[in-house]
Amino acid sequence: QSVLTQPPSVSGAPGQRVTISCTGSSSNIGAGYDVHWYQQLPGTAPKLLIYGNSNRPSGVPDRFSGSKSGTSASLAITGLQAEDEADYYCQSYDSSLSGPGYVFGTGTKVTVL
Amino acid sequence: EVQLVESGGGLVQPGGSLRLSCAASGFTFSSYEMNWVRQAPGKGLEWVSYISSSGSTIYYADSVKGRFTISRDNAKNSLYLQMNSLRAEDTAVYYCARATSWARGYYFDYWGQGTLVTVSS
Numbered sequence: 001q002s003v004l005t006q007p008p009s010v011s012g013a014p015g016q017r018v019t020i021s022c023t024g025s026s027s028n029i030g031a032g033y034d035v036h037w038y039q040q041l042p043g044t045a046p047k048l049l050i051y052g053n054s055n056r057p058s059g060v061p062d063r064f065s066g067s068k069s070g071t072s073a074s075l076a077i078t079g080l081q082a083e084d085e086a087d088y089y090c091q092s093y094d095s096s097l098s099g100p101g102y103v104f105g106t107g108t109k110v111t112v113l
Numbered sequence: 114e115v116q117l118v119e120s121g122g123g124l125v126q127p128g129g130s131l132r133l134s135c136a137a138s139g140f141t142f143s144s145y146e147m148n149w150v151r152q153a154p155g156k157g158l159e160w161v162s163y164i165s166s167s168g169s170t171i172y173y174a175d176s177v178k179g180r181f182t183i184s185r186d187n188a189k190n191s192l193y194l195q196m197n198s199l200r201a202e203d204t205a206v207y208y209c210a211r212a213t214s215w216a217r218g219y220y221f222d223y224w225g226q227g228t229l230v231t232v233s234s
Contacts, residue, residue, distance in 0.1 A: 033218055034217050045226050046208070046224050048220060051222070052220075057222070089157065089158055091158075091221070100148075100163045100212075102148075102163075106157055
């Protein structure tokens with residue numbers, strides 16, 4: 001069960017800036033746990049995009065950026081490109097869950113107009 | 114180069130069993146926690162199971178507890194998921210994913226290409 005809520009879809013024209021929100025609660029993002037983001041291109045496996053709220057793994061373009069505030073986090077894509085059309089998921093830790101406490105967001109489909 | 118390659122998926126009848134494997138290479142497998150994450154057709158990501166680097170600590174999602182068993186063989190650099198009493202709702206692409214510890218929690222830094230499990234009569 002996803003406890004991180006994302007908008008189902010966002011869209012933008014090439015070159016524009018889009019943002020994806022990830023809304024949690026006091027047992028996950030609001031408790032200070034970090035947020036990580038994944039990009040899933042059509043028909044492929046998820047790929048780590050942002051870790052620790054705002055850090056980019058090697059090879060991820062700097063047009064992708066992440067931030068966190070309160071009980072929410074955001075992923076921004078500036079200079080939107082056609083190859084950015086994909087599904088995006090946030091992930092964090094939730095202290096109310098048993099085990100390792102992993103929780104994923106509901107996912108957002110980004111469409112490039 | 115880190116590689117995770119899953120195998121073992123396929124079509125199985127409800128109530129049947131299947132064993133998934135994940136072959137790891139390009140890193141010290143015995144040093145990392147590993148997980149299985151699944152994605153039902155057209156749906157989001159769902160964590161399924163976790164195993165510590167030594168195999169001594171294991172967790173399952175409530176949806177699979179008592180039916181699935183995760184294991185690993187560090188000598189063979191391999192991760193496994195034994196799935197019993199399969200249900201239609203277990204139909205999904207199953208990914209193995211490496212977990213890396215972060216300041217507060219973990220993130221999944223490498224994923225396999227996935228293997229499709231279809232439960233249907």
